[in-house]
Amino acid sequence: xxxxxxxxxxGVASVVVHKCCENSEVFTEICIASRTLSKCDELKEKxxxxxxxxxxxxxxxxNTDELISLIESYKPDIVINVALPxxxxxxxxxxxxxxxxxxxxxxxxxxxxxxxxxKWQWAYREKFKEAGITALLGSGFDPGxxxxxxxxxxxxxxxxxxxxxxxxxxxxxHGYPFATNFNPEINIREITANGSYFENGKFIETEPLSIKRxxxxxxxxxxxxxxxxxxxxxxxxxxxxxxxxxxFWMTFSEKYLTHLKVLENVxxxxxxxxxxxxxxxxxxxxxxxxxxxxxxLGPRTKGKTNIGCIYQGVKNGKDLTYYIYNVCDHEACYAxxxxxxxSYTTGVPAMIGAMMVMTGKWKKAGVFNIEEFDPDPFMxxxxxxxxxxxxxxxxxxxx
Ligand code: NDP
Numbered sequence: 001x002x003x004x005x006x007x008x009x010x011g012v013a014s015v016v017v018h019k020c021c022e023n024s025e026v027f028t029e030i031c032i033a034s035r036t037l038s039k040c041d042e043l044k045e046k047x048x049x050x051x052x053x054x055x056x057x058x059x060x061x062x063n064t065d066e067l068i069s070l071i072e073s074y075k076p077d078i079v080i081n082v083a084l085p086x087x088x089x090x091x092x093x094x095x096x097x098x099x100x101x102x103x104x105x106x107x108x109x110x111x112x113x114x115x116x117x118x119k120w121q122w123a124y125r126e127k128f129k130e131a132g133i134t135a136l137l138g139s140g141f142d143p144g145x146x147x148x149x150x151x152x153x154x155x156x157x158x159x160x161x162x163x164x165x166x167x168x169x170x171x172x173x174h175g176y177p178f179a180t181n182f183n184p185e186i187n188i189r190e191i192t193a194n195g196s197y198f199e200n201g202k203f204i205e206t207e208p209l210s211i212k213r214x215x216x217x218x219x220x221x222x223x224x225x226x227x228x229x230x231x232x233x234x235x236x237x238x239x240x241x242x243x244x245x246x247x248f249w250m251t252f253s254e255k256y257l258t259h260l261k262v263l264e265n266v267x268x269x270x271x272x273x274x275x276x277x278x279x280x281x282x283x284x285x286x287x288x289x290x291x292x293x294x295x296x297l298g299p300r301t302k303g304k305t306n307i308g309c310i311y312q313g314v315k316n317g318k319d320l321t322y323y324i325y326n327v328c329d330h331e332a333c334y335a336x337x338x339x340x341x342x343s344y345t346t347g348v349p350a351m352i353g354a355m356m357v358m359t360g361k362w363k364k365a366g367v368f369n370i371e372e373f374d375p376d377p378f379m380x381x382x383x384x385x386x387x388x389x390x391x392x393x394x395x396x397x398x399x
Contacts, residue, residue, distance in 0.1 A: 015347025067094035105140030139353025160242030323395035
């Protein structure tokens with residue numbers, strides 16, 4: 001069918017590459033392009049028996065001109081951005097210049113401010129529309145599948161959804177005292193930022209990790225969950241009819257939070273550059289360099305993730321509660337693609353989002369969040385490509 005240019009060669013990219021190769025009738029050719037060429041070549045080597053033709057390239061995705069020449073020479077049908085959120089805008093600029101579709105898994109963040117907002121990417125709406133190309137934003141799990149679940153709940157079960165609790169549990173154990181499951185810099189920026197929730201038309205900010213509950217997750221059991229700000233709340237607040245309240249919850253162990261607190265207290269999570277022996281370094285980037293590489297956690301991680309959403313609203317005048325979730329096993333993911341479940345649950349939806357656009361199932365010119373498309377073909381593909389979902393109409397509630 002077509003060609004995809006995959007930018008990035010980290011934990012998530014590795015899963016995207018495996019899954020594109022599993023789906024070689026859609027992805028007949030892929031190019032893996034990243035800053036470090038050897039990582040792209042290693043991925044290519046792992047999949048050398050695939051039917052999908054794989055090439056690799058070195059690219060600095062902070063540089064739009066470099067991206068444009070790569071896109072012009074490779075001529076992909078879509079660019080799958082699984083580098084870091086800092087590169088979203090340069091990659092979108094290159095897609096615009098070459099009129100190629102775009103998909104990512106995380107919203108743009110400026111390097112010097114830990115701020116998660118769609119405004120920078122939504123500002124491209126008219127330009128993408130005029131160019132006749134699609135930008136699909138946030139096609140990971142959260143954001144991503146959580147938006148597809150929301151569109152599905154809205155389409156099939158509710159007249160109006162009034163509240164959404166997004167619940168992200170990771171009960172995986174990698175055996176290290178402290179490590180993050182995806183890029184440590186992005187992960188720690190997200191967790192140490194202020195929390196927030198949406199209520200009655202506005203966002204209410206909270207102190208970082210100041211709101212805690214305990215939730216009994218199917219197949220995982222009781223876990224401490226903490227309220228965080230998360231980017232999909234911003235688009236769901238606009239796209240879900242009748243919505244009054246949205247909260248995002250993530251599990252953290254006491255051990256993880258104690259380590260994080262100490263690192264924060266000594267200044268290691270700061271993104272403000274400091275002078276160190278005559279050169280400027282960013283403490284958080286230094287911390288990233290000493291922490292385990294998330295891609296190396298795969299063979300060590302045991303246990304499961306459970307990510308899903310609880311919806312409350314009305315159907316035919318009656319109150320309705322609906323919970324939909326996916327349970328993913330770290331060891332099963334590793335056995336299948338050599339990655340732990342966090343990379344897996346992000347990489348599979350990134351491939352599916354790209355497939356939706358490439359096959360024309362999702363065809364609209366402009367910049368869109370994932371819940372703005374028909375969820376049904378994506379939901380089928382989740383079952384087919386390794387992220388089956390389960391439903392309950394009588395779940396335990398958060399409060
Ligand atoms: P990694 O750090 O493992 O990989 C990032 C990759 O991007 C690396 O190969 C890195 O290259 C490459 N890269 C970074 N900067 C550049 C650049 N300027 N030019 C070219 N390549 C670059 O991250 P993950 O795979 O864990 O995460 C990838 C993305 O997925 C992130 O944006 C993250 O926020 C998102 N994510 C989304 C989730 C969701 O559910 N929506 C959940 C988890 C992650 P190098 O090897 O040289 O450093």
